[in-house]
Amino acid sequence: MPASYTYLGPEGTFTEVALRTLPETATRELVPMVSVPAALDAVRNGEAEAAFVPIENSVEGGITTTLDELVSGEPLMIYREVLLSITFALLVRPGTTLSGIKTVTAHPAAQPQVRNWLKAHLPNAVWESAASNADGARLVQEGRYDAAFAGEFAAARYGLQALETGIHDAENAQTRFVLVGRPARPAAPSGADKTSIVLWQRDDHPGGLRDLLGEFAARGVNLMLLQSRPTGAGIGNYCFCIDAEGHISDRRVAEALMGLKRICLQVRFLGSYPRAGGGPEDVRSPLPGTSDDEFMSAADWVARCQDGRF
Amino acid sequence: MPASYTYLGPEGTFTEVALRTLPETATRELVPMVSVPAALDAVRNGEAEAAFVPIENSVEGGITTTLDELVSGEPLMIYREVLLSITFALLVRPGTTLSGIKTVTAHPAAQPQVRNWLKAHLPNAVWESAASNADGARLVQEGRYDAAFAGEFAAARYGLQALETGIHDAENAQTRFVLVGRPARPAAPSGADKTSIVLWQRDDHPGGLRDLLGEFAARGVNLMLLQSRPTGAGIGNYCFCIDAEGHISDRRVAEALMGLKRICLQVRFLGSYPRAGGGPEDVRSPLPGTSDDEFMSAADWVARCQDGRF
Amino acid sequence: MPASYTYLGPEGTFTEVALRTLPETATRELVPMVSVPAALDAVRNGEAEAAFVPIENSVEGGITTTLDELVSGEPLMIYREVLLSITFALLVRPGTTLSGIKTVTAHPAAQPQVRNWLKAHLPNAVWESAASNADGARLVQEGRYDAAFAGEFAAARYGLQALETGIHDAENAQTRFVLVGRPARPAAPSGADKTSIVLWQRDDHPGGLRDLLGEFAARGVNLMLLQSRPTGAGIGNYCFCIDAEGHISDRRVAEALMGLKRICLQVRFLGSYPRAGGGPEDVRSPLPGTSDDEFMSAADWVARCQDGRF
Amino acid sequence: MPASYTYLGPEGTFTEVALRTLPETATRELVPMVSVPAALDAVRNGEAEAAFVPIENSVEGGITTTLDELVSGEPLMIYREVLLSITFALLVRPGTTLSGIKTVTAHPAAQPQVRNWLKAHLPNAVWESAASNADGARLVQEGRYDAAFAGEFAAARYGLQALETGIHDAENAQTRFVLVGRPARPAAPSGADKTSIVLWQRDDHPGGLRDLLGEFAARGVNLMLLQSRPTGAGIGNYCFCIDAEGHISDRRVAEALMGLKRICLQVRFLGSYPRAGGGPEDVRSPLPGTSDDEFMSAADWVARCQDGRF
Numbered sequence A, B, C, D: 001m002p003a004s005y006t007y008l009g010p011e012g013t014f015t016e017v018a019l020r021t022l023p024e025t026a027t028r029e030l031v032p033m034v035s036v037p038a039a040l041d042a043v044r045n046g047e048a049e050a051a052f053v054p055i056e057n058s059v060e061g062g063i064t065t066t067l068d069e070l071v072s073g074e075p076l077m078i079y080r081e082v083l084l085s086i087t088f089a090l091l092v093r094p095g096t097t098l099s100g101i102k103t104v105t106a107h108p109a110a111q112p113q114v115r116n117w118l119k120a121h122l123p124n125a126v127w128e129s130a131a132s133n134a135d136g137a138r139l140v141q142e143g144r145y146d147a148a149f150a151g152e153f154a155a156a157r158y159g160l161q162a163l164e165t166g167i168h169d170a171e172n173a174q175t176r177f178v179l180v181g182r183p184a185r186p187a188a189p190s191g192a193d194k195t196s197i198v199l200w201q202r203d204d205h206p207g208g209l210r211d212l213l214g215e216f217a218a219r220g221v222n223l224m225l226l227q228s229r230p231t232g233a234g235i236g237n238y239c240f241c242i243d244a245e246g247h248i249s250d251r252r253v254a255e256a257l258m259g260l261k262r263i264c265l266q267v268r269f270l271g272s273y274p275r276a277g278g279g280p281e282d283v284r285s286p287l288p289g290t291s292d293d294e295f296m297s298a299a300d301w302v303a304r305c306q307d308g309r310f
Helices: A014-019 A023-027 A036-044 A064-071 A108-121 A133-141 A154-158 A208-217 A251-263 A292-307 B014-019 B023-027 B036-044 B064-071 B108-121 B133-141 B208-217 B251-263 B292-307 C014-019 C023-027 C036-044 C064-071 C108-121 C133-141 C154-158 C208-217 C251-263 C292-307 D014-019 D023-027 D036-044 D064-071 D108-121 D133-141 D208-217 D251-263 D292-307
Strands: A004-008 A029-033 A050-057 A077-085 A088-092 A103-106 A126-129 A147-150 A161-167 A174-181 A193-201 A223-230 A238-245 A264-274 B004-008 B029-033 B050-057 B077-085 B088-092 B103-106 B126-129 B147-150 B161-167 B174-181 B193-201 B223-230 B238-245 B264-274 C004-008 C029-033 C050-057 C077-085 C088-092 C103-106 C126-129 C147-150 C161-167 C174-181 C193-201 C223-230 C238-245 C264-274 D004-008 D029-033 D050-057 D077-085 D088-092 D103-106 D126-129 D147-150 D161-167 D174-181 D193-201 D223-230 D238-245 D264-274
Touching: A004 A014, A004 A036, A014 A029, A014 A050, A014 A077, A014 A174, A029 A036, A036 A050, A036 A064, A036 A174, A050 A064, A050 A077, A064 A223, A064 A238, A088 A108, A088 A133, A088 A154, A103 A108, A103 A133, A108 A126, A108 A147, A108 A161, A133 A147, A133 A154, A193 A208, A193 A251, A208 A238, A208 A251, A208 B208, A223 B238, A238 B223, A251 A264, A251 A292, A251 D292, A292 D251, B004 B014, B004 B036, B014 B029, B014 B050, B014 B077, B014 B174, B029 B036, B036 B050, B036 B064, B036 B174, B050 B064, B050 B077, B064 B223, B064 B238, B088 B108, B088 B133, B103 B108, B103 B133, B108 B126, B108 B147, B108 B161, B133 B147, B193 B208, B193 B251, B208 B238, B208 B251, B251 B264, B251 B292, B251 C292, B292 C251, C004 C014, C004 C036, C014 C029, C014 C050, C014 C077, C014 C174, C029 C036, C036 C050, C036 C064, C036 C174, C050 C064, C050 C077, C064 C223, C064 C238, C088 C108, C088 C133, C088 C154, C103 C108, C103 C133, C108 C126, C108 C147, C108 C161, C133 C147, C133 C154, C147 C154, C193 C208, C193 C223, C193 C251, C208 C238, C208 C251, C208 D208, C223 D238, C238 D223, C251 C264, C251 C292, D004 D014, D004 D036, D014 D029, D014 D050, D014 D077, D014 D174, D029 D036, D036 D050, D036 D064, D036 D174, D050 D064, D064 D223, D064 D238, D088 D108, D088 D133, D103 D108, D103 D133, D108 D126, D108 D147, D108 D161, D133 D147, D193 D208, D193 D251, D208 D238, D208 D251, D251 D264, D251 D292
Parallel strands: A004 A029, A004 A050, A077 A264, A103 A126, A103 A147, B004 B029, B004 B050, B077 B264, B103 B126, B103 B147, C004 C029, C004 C050, C077 C264, C103 C126, C103 C147, D004 D029, D004 D050, D077 D264, D103 D126, D103 D147
Antiparallel strands: A050 A174, A077 A174, A088 A147, A088 A161, A193 A238, A193 A264, A223 A238, A223 B223, B050 B174, B077 B174, B088 B147, B088 B161, B193 B238, B193 B264, B223 B238, C050 C174, C077 C174, C088 C147, C088 C161, C193 C238, C193 C264, C223 C238, C223 D223, D050 D174, D077 D174, D088 D147, D088 D161, D193 D238, D193 D264, D223 D238
């Protein structure tokens, strides 16, 4: 029995395409699930080795279902991320022409991405939402709608034809996916990593959040994401999901986390993993005084002072 | 022709209930709209005086559609906010008993709030989503489902009966709504106000966001909300929606905004308005050195120094 | 009766040389005084227009007598500064050779500057202190000592000869002098100015001084001097004499001073005046967001927001 | 041969009185030296075990000679400090009355402390400076002056009589002395300690010094002294002598020093030693998040995250 990865289904969506970019999927069973919580629960209860779910997209921002699942419940850890550019194809039954399209469908999340294209090319077509882009393609196959917006890769699966490809309103439309498992030792640094955590403030006062961010700033650690999520304790009560540049084995990241652990009500570590979309050449040099060597020689110097040898 | 307020429809939802708590609605025409953008567009193009829409809830966090509408497009301004506690009633046709309920419906947003109640009391009922809670009630009236979760106030409108009231999973479940209009002079301070803005960072570097928050902290201005939203420039590019304690006519708030205006790429002012859920007695005293008097006498002192009279 | 400037006497010292570099001294009566307090008191009580006194030197640091006089008592203001490089000449009666020198004299402050030269060239000479370098030269003239260290300019006055010039142990030995008067409107900005103030902290807590310096840092104002002086309230109680880059009519300086005025127990303004030793070409460009234009357009923007016109 | 302590002589001064408050002086040879550098050089070259010198007084501030000696040259370490209240006695030959005093003497440093008393009680007496207060007493003994200001303890030594005691202009006039030795392991924490260091900035830019102080502030470490001293690299170039609350074996102090070591050009450790003038009851509680326990459990938590066990 092969180890299995769950993912946010159904089959034939962008999530599956992104997942299959990971080489190890060749030797894993890939199991589509009906929801992000279902995909993650399978990991939490030991049925799956890992789950692959969207966590952020460039149009909608953080995927709140995924963030809220990672923020609470049994701790999970992020091991990998994948960035996928999102463009749509207009899928039709073979033979359909543009002028023959009266109805179109897709998942509601596709709408902001194709709205302008629709206005320009099919101003009179009626839109109806589908449960997923893959489901929309299936409904076109069954003849219920004339056309569906979906990934081009879905055409083959449903016997459809791409009348138009590369449709996207926002330039650089991308979705970020993460591979999530149970906690274990993070992979060694790749040279271009990021670290994800969740912070809960100890109390609320002027400068409170500024001081938390100061723990990163004082060590030259750059932030890549700051997303607030309600704690459930009532309106205006938030925790913060943060992605920081660097790996927890980097001294500057480790020390920033120690500082946060001391001054926060709670800190949850969500993993250190290679950054998608950028290799070591995209990593900025550490600011003066924040390299591992400088941290180590500073610690060594303090130890020698404590000992009277300096 | 009376002035009109649009709101996120349909009729008979929590939004309408919250809206009707504003006294001036007695003399306004209230017009339900199919979406937040539709409600706000009516204000932008002059068809309505103001729009009333949800902006934050204690379970889901910021309402991204509303935030994204306020962040971009023609500037709008928030004039009022309303906090409403959200609890559900289980609405049935008169005569239905708990044991007779096989199917239930409601808007998907209601699900996290009633999930535990359902497990405990109707573990075998089948859930189907409705376009709105009001729509769910209508479908029960029509006999399509046995029961709907909705506000208790919807029972009368649809000739239904509340079999159970006060259903909510999260304690303190609340939604915050705002009344939005075209820019004009903000109302005078009420003594317990908040100020909403949107910030775009000039560039991205370690400590960048910490420095922005430092403009508030240095003047003792407390933050009530920090919500990141994608700018549309690609993954990882965010602007920040911020609610701060105080009114733009408070010197400490005004000076913090000036500081942000200088160091940010862009700042959008979204209004200063009375806080819901807290009167002047809930407002903390200004930190030493941050009262209006202290700001004014400091400015006066510098003017005298510039003039050689001190 | 010409207006008079007092200065730290006696005649024939570096102070007088520095004072005479100011063009207006051609039309002033220059009056040597026995001490810094005496020179300043003459200004305070209206007998003199201004006083010229040393305030900092590169070997000894701040001249505490001068700082303490400016920190307390009737307010005074700095109008000009002069930087003078300090090198000594070895003055002897005509005909004296190096080998004939058994005794040398000078003001004690000269000793650290000539110690190495003495060791190398006159290892056996006996040193005795004089009340001033000028007084030392006079005593050589009278035959009491064989040689005096003094400014080369003193040779002519006392009929002596410079056996050696350019003597100085520390490279870049310089003294900074200031011209001090009663408070009046500071001169207009020269393009390369500095501003002097004194700060008293409101209370003593972790981060207190950091926050004071933060008022400069947040507006991109660089510090050129930070000198603590006892307040007289017991050991460990200090006020801070600070020189900052820029002129009080620069918006970034003015706003930093306002911030300090609010959060400090007390702030004393000591003047804005042209920097010696550096023209406009040595002034760094303001950091992004800290130019006068940016301050003014930010203030204008806030005013428009307060008014609803944006 | 007993171990010896040098001290700033001559005998019979406040320095000797302060030194004798240390119990171990009963078993040490106490050797007066002509200057602070001489006292410290004897330690540096191994002739003495330790040197006892003044470092700060409440009227004059930091004793620059002592600070400059500690800042440069072979590293030394502070092991103890002593606080002594400074009040003067007016010493005369037996039989002299107040009306018979025409001339008075003392070290110049005494003058600011007795000036008001002189004005009130001996307005016509002529002041001449002595090389030390003890020397002044000796000159009275020899008949050269009528009276000397000195510590009351000097009366017996010189066969004089105290005509008046407790003379002091500034309330709380105190001098702080330190016992300095070669580097060795600091004494264990006493519960009320301080730590002395010297900092050299890496470069000079807006916010540079604020960031250095931020390393203390972020860990809740309070500063007790900040004294700038010229580096010798020309006017405006300073290093900073800092006394911080706490012991280098306190985690918050150790980590602040590590941070400074990384971002400074240079840091010199001058010792951790018991505070004079304040026992454990005067030590403020650590700010939330800055106790040793919190530092250790934060470090432990990061180690577990790095290991995947959390």
